[in-house]
Amino acid sequence: MSHPPAKILLVEDNDDHAELIERALDDFGVEGTLSRAKDGEAALEHLFGEGCEERRPDFIFLDLRLPRVDGLEVLRRIKERPELRSVPVVVLTTSSADRDLASAYDSHVNAYVVKPVDYESLEKMLQDTSTFWLAWNRRSGHK
């Protein structure tokens, strides 16, 4: 197994949550480099700005309630671009509102996860989703 490390983009405005997610991925030993965007605008810049091809992530964790451009808008922009459509996007949010869930699936989200309050569940959830999608990426020859 000599895959290049996966590029993971974490779109999360809350520094503490970002730190927890990073630690959980570390603890689990996800092979990858993590980039972080602190708001929707930064996420769009990362995905569509100059030199974006180099940075193109293999996997995206996306918070919904973000400053400037909200997560649903970022999701829509990702999924309407042919070159990004196949990148798995996992919405990771505190919102369990039906309309957010429905809007995210309408915009072709790959998974919608409500942030669990305790760390162990968060860790488990991150492991499960990232393992699944990274494995899926490799099998389908995306990278």
Place this chain on the structure above:
Amino acid sequence: MHAQTLLVQGSIPPVSLPDQSDLALDAVFEAAVDAMIIIDQGGIVQRVNPAAERMFGWSAAELRGQNVDVLMPSPYHEEHAGYLARYLETHEPHVIGSGRDVTARHHDGTRFPIFLSVGEVRHDDQRSFVGIIRDVTKQKEAEAAREGLIAELEAKNAELERFTYTVSHDLKSPLITIKGFVSQLERSVAKGKMDRFRADVGRIAAAADKLSSLLDDVLELSRIGRIANPPEDVSLESLVAGVLELLSATIQSSTAEIVVEDELPVVRGDRVRLSEILQNLVENAIKFSEGPPHIEIGARVEGSSAVCHVRDRGIGIDPRYIDRVFGLFEQLDGASPGTGIGLALVRRIVEVHGGKAWAESAGPGRGTTIYFSLPLAATGESSRSR
């Protein structure tokens, strides 16, 4: 006037009534609660019942011989003769046989809503018409009141839904931080990472503080609608002066220059809440300025409202996000201090006063103006007893 045949409904053929029933019909006519007016085919009033006299404010003697269009406001007043002529020519009923909602005109000129049905009376080659009129003012008022209440309830419900959504999301966020880092503490101890341990304790404490201030904000916001001081006439001039006094320390330390327009209007509202609007806006203008803040406060009169503004030359707002600044716990810059309650509070207070709050900005770096409208004090009528 004695009807020989009476057409009650367009679809019912004329019924011949025996003469002995005339007395009974007279009794119906005189005692009916609905107004009844009989006109000839030229529209001239032949007979009215007591209910019609009460409803329209005319006596039967005054009305008899007049054209029935005196009981109609424009445009029915002008068009009635045409309706009648058209019916006599085509026999195509518009009102006859089916009731309809129209507007009537009282003797004193006031208009009121009625439900009108018309029956036709044929005798030989002559026709006359019986109008049966119900005053539906109360019913219409009740309908309007009900519609208003429903709209108000729907708006309140939608607001509550948004509120619950925001609150549940934003309160959960620090909780995740607290629980997440608490479980990290043990791991740090086990690994001997005491620096990380201390840093995480700091994160936990900060998240607990954040939770506490969010809860305070939520309570504050919910109080605005519930607890209101009685409305009074509030001079914006004295209100602005009071707020600037209150914020004098902040203003001094920021070396802000504040320009207040002369002759600000007098508005009506809850003085304490109105002062909170200005306080929030001035604080925001200072907070979001780079360098010494320059702030202008003013107002203009528009109809029965005062449109007030607080303008700064600060960091401005990207026009794409301008509507989001009033959202609860919404912060365009995640790093800015506070919880993001200020403008949500402003909008809520303004809306409780029946006004609107909005923002304008030419873009980032080009300053922001927050506008809000408030009802003007009723000048000259303020002494009128209520």
